[in-house]
Amino acid sequence: AQSVTQLDSHVSVSEGTPVLLRCNYSSSYSPSLFWYVQHPNKGLQLLLKYTSAATLVKGINGFEAEFKKSETSFHLTKPSAHMSDAAEYFCVVSRYGGSQGNLIFGKGTKLSVKP
């Protein structure tokens, strides 16, 4: 069965410093992996996705993530945090078979950015 674990429920950084949001996954096959962002009182928006092409994936707003099969990880990074990055971030893995298009969401990591 597929699963996803976000290792931190809350991360706090200062503006201009690097961001690291950690995600581990479990899958019996080669998965598709996603990061979504949710700003306060808004719906979720896709940041980036991995679908078995390049292992380093670039997304919107300067974010990127690296798929590491040996570590079953898909951590999200950004070199320099901006105040507008404050939001909740969800790591997502696709569920193969069963319900079509079913995605498994992590519990989320809330990112705070201090001035």
Next chain:
Amino acid sequence: NAGVTQTPKFRILKIGQSMTLQCTQDMNHNYMYWYRQDPGMGLKLIYYSVGAGITDKGEVPNGYNVSRSTTEDFPLRLELAAPSQTSVYFCASSIRTGGNGELFFGEGSRLTVL
């Protein structure tokens, strides 16, 4: 660019009441989904649809019903509301199945059952 539109944004229900959350999309997407989001729990799939006239249960369907009479609309019906249904509900749509394509989300409907 409307995208996915949900109404209402906020609603308070009494135990035992019923209501319908409306969802419409203008992107001609075949796939539509209803999720609920509870604090610290991520999103859970309630129901989904792969096209007009076709719906199926997700992970947490109990207490809910859906219909898909058109490509654009995917309403979620709550029958006999219970406090456990207090949550934020998100409608989403996609061109392809969620595992391969991007989901487009509405802004959510916050429901409180008292």
